[in-house]
Structures are given as C-alpha cells and as structure tokens.
Amino acid sequence: MQVTETKAEGLTREFQVVLAAAELEDRLATELAGIKDKVQLKGFRPGKVPVAHLRRVYGRSLMADVVQNAVNEANQKILEENKLKLALEPRIQMPEDKDEIEKALDAKADLAFTVALEVMPSFDLVDHSDITLTKPVAAVGDEEVDAAIARMAQQNRSFSDRPEGGYAETGDRVVIDFVGRIDGEAFEGGSAEDANLDLGSNTFIPGFEDQLLGAKAGEQRTVTVTFPADYPAEHLAGKEAVFDVTVKAVQTPGETTIDDELAKTFGLESLDKLKEAVRTSLSSELDAQSRRRVKKALLDALDGRYAFDLPPTLVHQEFAAVWAQVEADLKARGKTFEDEGTTEEKAQAEYRRIAERRVRLGLVLAQVGESADIKVPDEEVNQALIARLRQFPGQEREVYDFYRKNPQAMAELRAPLFEEKVVDHVLGQVKLVEEPVSKEALFADDEDEAPAAETASEAGASPDATTETSAA
Structure with missing residues (x-):
C-alpha cells in the first residue's frame, strides 16, 4: 500500500492511496484461504473445494471486504504517521471509471483512491489565572418568600x-x-x-x-x-x-390562610419549614442564574484569548443548525428579517460568527478537559438518560432503546455534562469577584444576550469522536 499526501491547505488534507494489483491478489488469496476449510458447497467435501471455484463463487464479495479493510488500514496509517486528529470522518473518493473499478476488483489493475480529511487545529492552552470575572449574586428577601407562599396559598384555596x-x-x-x-x-x-x-x-x-x-x-x-x-x-x-x-x-x-395547616398540605410540618423550603427553592433559581451569567462571562473571556483556524465543515454544520432555528423561530412568529430591523444577508453573517464562536469554544473546552483528564462517570450519564425518559411518559422503553442503540444520542447526553465539569475546572483557575445585585439586575440581561454565549454542546451538537465535549 502506497500513501502519498497530495494536498495540505489549512486544516484540510488529501492523500492518494494505491493498492497494487499484486497486493490485491495476495489479500484476496489470504481471504480465500481463510474460508476454504469453513465453506460447505454441494458436491465437495469440507476443505476440498478448489480455490478457483471459491474465487468464482465468493471472489467479488471477499474483494469488497479486502477493499474496505484496505480503506480502514489506510486511514489508520495516515493518522498515525502524520499524527493527525480528525475533526470529521474521512471522505473516501473511489475512481469514477467503472472499468477501472472492475479491473481492480478482479485484481487485474491497481486500485487508487483518495482520502480527504479535515483535522483538528493545533493550539496551545493559555494561562487562565490572570482572568478576573465578576459574579453577580442576589439574596432572597423575606418579602419574596412571603409573596411566594401567598401565591401557593391562593392556588391551594x-x-x-x-x-x-x-x-x-x-x-x-x-x-x-x-x-x-x-x-x-x-x-x-x-x-x-x-x-x-x-x-x-x-x-x-x-x-x-x-x-x-x-x-x-x-x-x-x-x-x-x-x-x-x-x-x-x-x-x-x-x-x-x-x-x-x-x-x-x-x-x-374560600379564605386564604397562611399557617401550619397550609404547610401540611405541602408535606411539611410547619409554616417555618415551608418558608425554609421556599427560600431554598428561590435561592436555587438565583444561584443557577448567577452561574449562567458568570459562565457567559468566562466564555466571552476565553473567546477573546484564542484565535486559530476552524474546520470548515464543522462551522458549516453548526451554522446550518443555528440558521434552521432562526428560520423556524421567524416562521413561528410570523416575522421577517425586515421586521427584526435587518436583512437575511446581515443575519447570516452574524449567525455565522456565532457558529464560529461555538465551534472555537467547543474546541477550547475539549482541549482543556483532555489536558485536565476530566471524565464524566457513566452514573451521571445514566442519570441524564433517566431525566430524559421522564420527558416522555408512556414511551420510556422506546426512548431508552433509542439511546442505548445510538452512540451519537448518548454522546449528546454526555457533552453538556462534560462541558459543565470543564467550566468548573476553569472557574477554579480564574479570579472570581462576587458582586451583590438585586434579583432584577441579575435577570436583566437575559433577553438581550445573544445566542453566541452558547457553546456547541449547549446547542445540542454531538461531541467529536476524539473528545468528550462538542466540537461541532
């Protein structure tokens, strides 16, 4: 097998692979010898079928296996010898001339095919310890707890x-x-x-x-x-x-009453316990929003520190997913780009930048996670799967079977879990300054935040085969 690099532009590579006719013949002979003692054909004793007859009966199907094995070997050889890391599965281009293919399958001519690759960019991780982020934090006031309990009492009247x-x-x-x-x-x-x-x-x-x-x-x-x-x-x-x-x-x-009896209707022994539970629940919402804000700030900081070439097909796939969401949203709302104060051309340019950002951040987080040897335990993935099953009452078995038989779907469950662990890791490296704010201020920017704050895994993209996070 002869492998020759024919193109190296940016993150794209192309290689020509040539299998000589003699090598094809040798590989086929090995396959025929491997089945000789196993095949049972009418009129022949086991192990006594002439090789020439085996070739007439099984030659073409075995040669297809030979070619497929050769393609797999070529891919592996290219990656190992050139120390490449794939962004996508290789694209194999066989000869277009049918006569050429027929001769190769008969081992009467060389077989030449092209392997086209997109590879991961190579970049160094920078020092994150000098990043300073402001983390907005809000406390739950007594009046909020009282208002929440008043709503609960009204709903329970x-x-x-x-x-x-x-x-x-x-x-x-x-x-x-x-x-x-x-x-x-x-x-x-x-x-x-x-x-x-x-x-x-x-x-x-x-x-x-x-x-x-x-x-x-x-x-x-x-x-x-x-x-x-x-x-x-x-x-x-x-x-x-x-x-x-x-x-x-x-x-x-009836009258609204706020007392221990109300608490008991919610399974709690007293009004004080109900207030405590409500405060905890409201605090969780504030903590989650605080996390979203500081995570966005972290992603903004990382995005500003890394610049490298991006695999074009990954960007194209991410843009296609983002753009489909944009068009579906406009259609659902009965709006046009003009209604939104822009044009389709300008919107496409903006969302392409968003797609590039998502891919870039996905690759950065993937490399951070790989460098830190961050893993997602199977137990956590199973918990995520159970949570997904609860979203489909009555269809749990079908959904479970779908995920268990679909590695890509399981990877989509794992990707956001991995990303959160990586974000936690990086947040542990930066300097966080807490800033007390009101609840209104904590949620104020939600509607104005661009989808650029998301990384690919948040957008539902599947993880790259070589990492545990999403790069697409």
Missing part, C-alpha cells in the same frame, strides 16, 4: 358553589365544557370537559375569560376570540375561533 343563580365574578372559578371551531370545523385541542377556569387568571386565550363574567351555572354561551399572532401552534395563530361553552358550575373561593 378551596372553592364552593355559589348559591343557585349566582353570577360569576372576577376571582371565581367556573367549571366548563367547551368545543372550539374555526371556520365551522372543530380543531385539535379546542375541546374539553369539566375544565376549571379561574376568571381573571389570564390562563386562556385573551378575551375568553371576560366573556364568561356574569354567567350562571347551567348557562350556555358562545365565546368568540382570536388567537394571538405569535401563538405557538402555527395553524391556530391569528385565527378567529368560536367556542360553544357550557357553564356547569360557578364557584367562589
């Missing part, structure tokens, strides 16, 4: 039927059956029986609840509303719907 003939008011609960129609046709999800609706809760389509004010038990009403233009279900967005509503009961809320 009891309702009793109004006296016969009583009219529904804001704050009351109506028990209703309804059937919704668009252009006279019932639509999926537009019907329900014994649905509880708290008037004034704004949980139904805008305008629906208002049209039930003053209703009495046993009354039938026709409610006409228009779905918002940005309604998540695209086939309903902006459409006018007419609902036939039967009011089965009108109920008035």
Whole structure:
C-alpha cells in the first residue's frame, strides 16, 4: 500500500492511496484461504473445494471486504504517521471509471483512491489565572418568600358553589365544557370537559375569560376570540375561533390562610419549614442564574484569548443548525428579517460568527478537559438518560432503546455534562469577584444576550469522536 499526501491547505488534507494489483491478489488469496476449510458447497467435501471455484463463487464479495479493510488500514496509517486528529470522518473518493473499478476488483489493475480529511487545529492552552470575572449574586428577601407562599396559598384555596343563580365574578372559578371551531370545523385541542377556569387568571386565550363574567351555572354561551399572532401552534395563530361553552358550575373561593395547616398540605410540618423550603427553592433559581451569567462571562473571556483556524465543515454544520432555528423561530412568529430591523444577508453573517464562536469554544473546552483528564462517570450519564425518559411518559422503553442503540444520542447526553465539569475546572483557575445585585439586575440581561454565549454542546451538537465535549 502506497500513501502519498497530495494536498495540505489549512486544516484540510488529501492523500492518494494505491493498492497494487499484486497486493490485491495476495489479500484476496489470504481471504480465500481463510474460508476454504469453513465453506460447505454441494458436491465437495469440507476443505476440498478448489480455490478457483471459491474465487468464482465468493471472489467479488471477499474483494469488497479486502477493499474496505484496505480503506480502514489506510486511514489508520495516515493518522498515525502524520499524527493527525480528525475533526470529521474521512471522505473516501473511489475512481469514477467503472472499468477501472472492475479491473481492480478482479485484481487485474491497481486500485487508487483518495482520502480527504479535515483535522483538528493545533493550539496551545493559555494561562487562565490572570482572568478576573465578576459574579453577580442576589439574596432572597423575606418579602419574596412571603409573596411566594401567598401565591401557593391562593392556588391551594378551596372553592364552593355559589348559591343557585349566582353570577360569576372576577376571582371565581367556573367549571366548563367547551368545543372550539374555526371556520365551522372543530380543531385539535379546542375541546374539553369539566375544565376549571379561574376568571381573571389570564390562563386562556385573551378575551375568553371576560366573556364568561356574569354567567350562571347551567348557562350556555358562545365565546368568540382570536388567537394571538405569535401563538405557538402555527395553524391556530391569528385565527378567529368560536367556542360553544357550557357553564356547569360557578364557584367562589374560600379564605386564604397562611399557617401550619397550609404547610401540611405541602408535606411539611410547619409554616417555618415551608418558608425554609421556599427560600431554598428561590435561592436555587438565583444561584443557577448567577452561574449562567458568570459562565457567559468566562466564555466571552476565553473567546477573546484564542484565535486559530476552524474546520470548515464543522462551522458549516453548526451554522446550518443555528440558521434552521432562526428560520423556524421567524416562521413561528410570523416575522421577517425586515421586521427584526435587518436583512437575511446581515443575519447570516452574524449567525455565522456565532457558529464560529461555538465551534472555537467547543474546541477550547475539549482541549482543556483532555489536558485536565476530566471524565464524566457513566452514573451521571445514566442519570441524564433517566431525566430524559421522564420527558416522555408512556414511551420510556422506546426512548431508552433509542439511546442505548445510538452512540451519537448518548454522546449528546454526555457533552453538556462534560462541558459543565470543564467550566468548573476553569472557574477554579480564574479570579472570581462576587458582586451583590438585586434579583432584577441579575435577570436583566437575559433577553438581550445573544445566542453566541452558547457553546456547541449547549446547542445540542454531538461531541467529536476524539473528545468528550462538542466540537461541532
């Protein structure tokens, strides 16, 4: 086997591999000898089938194996001798001339094919110890705990039927059956029986609840509303719907009480324990947001410290994934690029920069993790898999089998876990300065943050085969 490098531009490489006809013949002879004693053919005793006959029967299928094995050997040889690290699977280009292929498969001519590669960039990790990051932190105030418990008490309050003939008011609960129609046709999800609706809760389509004010038990009403233009279900967005509503009961809320009895309804022994649990829950939300903010700041700092060539196909794949999300979002909201104050060309340029950033950060984090020998225990991956199964009630077995049979899907579960461990590792190297802020300030920048803050694994890309994090 002769391997010759024919192209080396940036991170792309090409090699020509030539298998001489004599080598093809030798490899085929070895394969035939390997099956000679195993094959059972009618009219021949075991081990006595002439090689020439074996070749006529099995030659082509065995030669296909020979070629595939040669391709695998060539790939391995190229990587080992040139000390290359793949970004993507090699692309194999066989000769286009069918006659040339036929002769090679008969071992009557040399077989020459091309191996095209994209390799990982080579770069050195920089010192991160001089990075200083501000970590915004917010504390949970007593008033927030009290407000949360007040909401819990309100949601947990009891309702009793109004006296016969009583009219529904804001704050009351109506028990209703309804059937919704668009252009006279019932639509999926537009019907329900014994649905509880708290008037004034704004949980139904805008305008629906208002049209039930003053209703009495046993009354039938026709409610006409228009779905918002940005309604998540695209086939309903902006459409006018007419609902036939039967009011089965009108109920008035009981008094809201905040005491030990309320705590017991949530499985806690006292109001103090309930307050403690609520404070812990609210603190977890603040801590998670604080982590997101400091992680973004870290990724911004890393992005500014590394500059190297990126595998073009990885960037293209990441851009395609990002752009698909952008187009789907615009379509769901019924918007155009002009509505967003830009053009498609400018948006593509911006999101291509985002794709490049994601790939770059993915590669940096991968190398940091590899250098620090960071691993994700199988137990943590299994926990992530269990969490995913819970998202598909009734389909757990099918989802489990899918992940267990699909290494790429399992890798997608592992990638964000690995990334978080690497981020923790780097955060341990930098200087963190905590800055007390209000809850409003902690969440203030959420809507303005660009998706560039994400790395590839956060975007759902699969990890590169040579690392434990995502590079795509």
